[in-house]
Amino acid sequence: ASGTITVYTSQPNDQMAAVVAAFNKDHPEITVDVFRTGTTELMTKLEAEFTAGSTPADVMLIADAVAMTKLKNEGRLYAYADAPTAGLPEAVIDPDRTFFGTKLITTGIIYNTNLVKTAPVSWADLTAPDVAKSLIMPSPLYSGAAVIHVDTMVQQPEFGWKYYETLADAGAVAGQGNGTVVEAVARGEKAYGIIIEYMALNAKAKGSPVDFVFPKEGVSSITQPVAILKDSDNIDAAKVFVDWQIGKTAQEQSVGQGYFPILAGVNPPAGYPALDSLKIMSADPAKMLADDAANKQKFADLFGG
Amino acid sequence: MADLSVPRVSPTGRQRVSRGDEPLFVAFLALVVLVLAVWPLGRLFVEALGTGEGGKSFGLMSEALSSRAFERAFWNTLETSSASVVVSVLLGLPLALAISLFRIGNRVALTFLVLSPLLIPSQIMALAWIELMGSSSPLLGLLGFAQAQGETNPLYSRGGIVWLMGIEHMPLVFLAVRACLTTLPEDLIEAARIGGAGMFRIVTGVLLPLAVPAVVAGASLAFAASVGNFGVPALLGIPGRYPMLTTLIYQRLNGFGPAVIGQVAVLALVLVSMAGVALGLRAIVLRRSAPIDRSGRPLAPFEAGRFHRPLVFALWSVVTLLSVVPLLALLGAALSPAVGVRLGLDSVTLAGFRSTLIDSATVRRAFANSILLSAGAAVATAGIAVLLAYFGTVRRLMVARRVAWFAELPFIVPGTVLALAYILVFLPPLPLIGVSIYGSATILLLAYVARFLALAIGPVQTALASLDPSLDEMGRILGARTFRRIARLIAPLAAPASAAGAILVFMTAFNELTVSALLWSSGVETIGVMVFSLQYEGNSTAAAALSVASIGFVLVLALLVDRLGNRLPSGTLPWRH
Amino acid sequence: MANIRLESVSKRYPDKVAVDNVSFEVPNGSFFALLGPSGCGKTTILRLIAGLERPDAGEIALGARPVAGRGGFVGPEHRGLGMVFQSYALWPHMTVAANIDFGLAGRGLSRADRRRRVHEALDLVGLSAEGARRPHQLSGGQRQRVALARSLAVRPEIILLDEPLANLDAHLRQTMLAEFGRIHAQAKTTFVFVTHDQNEAMALADQVAVMDRGRLQQLAPPEELFARPASPMVARFVGQGRLLAGDVLASGEGTTRFRLDNAEFQVEGRAPVGPGWLCLRARDVQLAKGGGSGERLNGRVVGSRFEGGDHRLTVQVGETGAVGSVDVLSPQRGTIGEAVCLALRGGWVLAREAA
Amino acid sequence: MANIRLESVSKRYPDKVAVDNVSFEVPNGSFFALLGPSGCGKTTILRLIAGLERPDAGEIALGARPVAGRGGFVGPEHRGLGMVFQSYALWPHMTVAANIDFGLAGRGLSRADRRRRVHEALDLVGLSAEGARRPHQLSGGQRQRVALARSLAVRPEIILLDEPLANLDAHLRQTMLAEFGRIHAQAKTTFVFVTHDQNEAMALADQVAVMDRGRLQQLAPPEELFARPASPMVARFVGQGRLLAGDVLASGEGTTRFRLDNAEFQVEGRAPVGPGWLCLRARDVQLAKGGGSGERLNGRVVGSRFEGGDHRLTVQVGETGAVGSVDVLSPQRGTIGEAVCLALRGGWVLAREAA
């Protein structure tokens, strides 16, 4: 396989640049064009392209499994039956083999170390009026990761929408993506935030006055699935890319970038808890998809964003 | 004339047709606007007419418009945009008056700073103000107004949105007014002084009324820009739970599904009609504006006399608040190792600059792309604007006025919507040529030109509406063809205004985000997209560094252009006299 | 070939009829003056000829070519005329030389030719030294001269001039008039010439069209206009004529018997028996020593003003002022209220609609 | 109290000295004319008086108050003057009435008073019907009248007028001149009046300052200016005087013996023995029947032009043209080349710098 493939992704630019560089070391014959933007824009662009007739995209690599499922249901995805999935947990693989998780991103709590004396340890701690008043979270209307998180939370019997209603009533606000959250908390404008782990831990590593907590009730998880579009005009090269993504090289690289690996036998980044010590909240993907629109609406009604 | 034996000149041309080559020009303009604006938006709006879930015709429309969320967002948008226009005018008009009328030092620096809100990305501006108004505000702290820790920042509110959009669009008013004032003939002021009028009456009785068309032009642009603004409502409105139409559109986009484009198109139509009203108003004012004989000596700045010091102090205070503080905030962010780290001598680092400017080839490419695209868009829009304004306001051709109206539509819809429309029509291979421009720099250039035409048309139309028609008539009498008259007479006479427009376009396009976010492709990255991505990923140090670099870059460019200033028609550069 | 023909041309502004059913013909190579008070429509007629306005009714032709009216409309850029605007319309962004050069480009002239022509035109108007200045650095009269030079430089077949000399002093005025005459004689250029100054019109024109409130009042050579005005308006306007009200007693063969304030005169004129006006210019009367009867008029000095080396006295004829007043030249300043006796040397009688 | 005094005032533009060491005094309540060719600095002087320009040297005082020069500078808004601009400077965004009203505001007048004054001013210039129009809807002369009305309405103590009548026809010009006279007589307003038209200057002014190339040439009452010009420039400029080159043979008591082209004359003048100019106006010569000697001149007609009911012939004196030419009025059109004989009725002799 050779030629050019176009990858639509919501993964950060510099990370993606490193990924492409590493990929090309193994596969110099394939040129990778990347189009990176937020999940919402990405899906909008894709939708417009479908309406106009075709899309130049060959591979999708996004955070939002719900959106991916939607694409699948619309018949846009290629079923890659013989993908080399050995070593991947079944939970991150689409039963129809149209998309495959590439890493694990969890959502937890960030707080400002200057403002917060006693660190929160659980999601429930956020509902205290003083805490909620100074809480910011990403909006599912802007962030794919937030979609999964909200959809997961509301499926948990102990939280549900009541949890968000409490937060909203107490004055918690929604920003746009996770970037806004880390920004607001690091600046001390907000004391607490809900955020994906690597962004918080990266900021901490660079010296921002923040710390991150994996709440004791569990974290929501995003698998950052990769998929091939059915209309791709270079399916062969796309397959090579997907194979590589779920292979060992890529997994080790993503650990270097601060992600939990998904492949058995690859260690998590230094300073991260062991993967099996983490409690991951379970969620039903089918229900997520079914409720997606309603959930976003409900969130928008609560938080205005 | 000593020698009359030289063969005499006979009448040029033999046509019986009256309009000569004008229809050709107008047809060309109509074609340009058709391709750039009418076709894409039309294609999009066709989606709006689609049937909704119930299957009724116009169902989509009634569904989208009947929801409570829509109603709230609609009124919020209307209120907030109108109020922010007031802010823009209240800031831009006095600044333009002060800088144009009085002899003050550092005009270049002042003008550049006044224009800088165009260059500072919304989110940076917002952050600076959030800091300024927030609990740890050094300024409010000094005044004893600082908020208690953890209180919600007052900027997350309608007032905050109004204020920030007001600042962001202030340069639109400023430049329009300034371009108008620099070419006013001095004798109009002198006559008033002779009549015993003091500064106050001269300003209120003569200058302001003469500047009204320019103010209206600037204000209507500011209104259109506010209505379509996404950045500020997203930054402040979401946490403030204050929905506006643009954020509503974004929410709808998020719904993702076949009906989404139609729904979005419906909302975009609403925005278009809101701004259309403002533009209609402007047309009425322009039609009433009187021709000014500008052959007299142009206005020279006054000595402010004993008001000099207070004036300079006031000017610099305002400019500091509006521009210097955000710029410093930006610079601070760019120099700190990570967000939230207190900046001290020991913590200052150039890492942000290094990682963005030196380490990344993509960023360098983005710089090159943004410069070429913005400059291209600036030149193209200025050219088209002069043509449209000439045929519409000087030659008074109805068709040209209509065309100009359509040309402004892409500015009013949110960038995302315009980008969608462009994808819809430019993804398939173009008719006749058979090539698709999708994924190339061309589509970005076209989209920029379309999006920012309005910025260029406004000031030029105002300037030409007050042009003494005999200046063009004399050219016609001498047999000069349309092209020559435009090139040699109209373009130089409109130069201050078209330069103002081009500068607006360049600066705005340089940071453009919402259109580019959907239309860029690998190889044609732009600065705006890069800054936003970095920010979005939580890497705000790098984002700030990139912003600082781009502002510095534009400053250098402005200084270079200033060097050419002597060769340009007087009044062309807004910071010169 | 380039004569100008207007046929029943009218032009209305929203609240004003500026030109009202005017017809005339300007013969080829003639020197044609449009004369009339401020606001009478002179500029508008010029703009109609130039193609800057479209007539609301009527037709205009240049030579054999209809340029406005039923047969379509030819724009000014295709009419090949020259024009000097009342407001000068200089391009503020160009130097004086560039203003003049503009019209020369695109006519197949070499660069050197153009430069020479610009130079000549500047010389002509006495502005050789100011070629590099910009209009706002010139005095009012200098601007007018630039406008003049600009339209002369292209040497069109028809030149339209709107008050071209209003801001020039007598000396320059003479020079320019002489230059017009020369160009006219050499190149047979047709000059159409708007002015409110009857002296200017009379001095140069072959034909003068007198206008009033949008209407054509009289079209005649200067001498006829002066000697035989067709209407009281023309009589008043041309040569500062004064009108005295009286009665025509008998009329015939271009002469009338006219009664004025108890005196009777034999005066030239074409008016039916009945109420009449006697039109008198200063040159038609003379101060006569001693009172008298016959061809004499008695009056009283009501004004005196120095003019051209003489004093122009205004004399009220008769006791009541009902008859009117006349001007007369005198070597001495007049004393207001002084009784004088005037002798008639000429005059012209017009019909008068009884009040 | 409000006389105007200029002392050694100069004003330079980057490439031109517009006013060169000019001193004069305008007495209180006088009617003062600045006369001179285009570009001689008249407008600049007016602007200096108004405070729109600062002199580069010299001093200006209004009444007892120094307004420019060593003692600081008083801005135009504090000088309390009226001014009519050569360019009119009407405010395009205001109606005609509002233009006039602008200067009336802030003077403690009641609203009704202001309206009345605006009305009066409009009446005065014959534009009562046009009060609601905007300047661009007016003809050129109408605009000038609005500018005039605007400055008259405020009734200042000093009115500066820059070519106020250039675009008005003879009739309106008379009316306006009469009105100036009336205002002047009633309110003792001081009028300073720029014109290039010597008739206008002569008709009204008490004092006329003749300027040339930035310098003051002569300051005198009209009659003196006309009869006894101080320099060849003034002689030429005023009354269209023609200069003939000759020699003064003897001089004394205001009269000279002058030789011209082989003939000798006794002419008024103040010039030393040596080369001299004989200044002749049309009214100083007459066509004489038959050739002759003594107080006669022989010449040849070189031009003829209709003017004011007569024909103005230009006659070259002597055979060669080295002497010069004069104008003479004749009832008949002249034939170019015809030999004529002229009789002298007056004249004025000036010193001539030998060429």
Ligand SMILES: Nc1ncnc2c1ncn2[C@@H]1O[C@H](COP(=O)(O)OP(=O)(O)OP(=O)(O)O)[C@@H](O)[C@H]1O
């Ligand atoms: N802004 C300027 N820059 C340079 N030169 C100037 C400027 N304004 C006037 N001048 C020159 O100064 C001289 C005097 O000008 P001024 O306007 O006083 O003349 P004027 O006597 O009023 O003439 P006119 O009768 O033509 O109006 C002129 O030669 C003119 O070209």
Ligand SMILES: Nc1ncnc2c1ncn2[C@@H]1O[C@H](COP(=O)(O)OP(=O)(O)OP(=O)(O)O)[C@@H](O)[C@H]1O
């Ligand atoms: N744009 C306009 N709108 C309305 N009325 C106008 C317009 N232009 C001219 N007029 C009117 O038409 C009439 C004729 O104007 P025109 O300019 O032809 O006069 P004119 O004879 O040239 O006078 P002047 O000697 O004062 O220049 C005037 O009464 C004027 O007020």
Ligand SMILES: [Mg+2]
């Ligand atoms: Mg006119």
Ligand SMILES: [Mg+2]
């Ligand atoms: Mg002047």
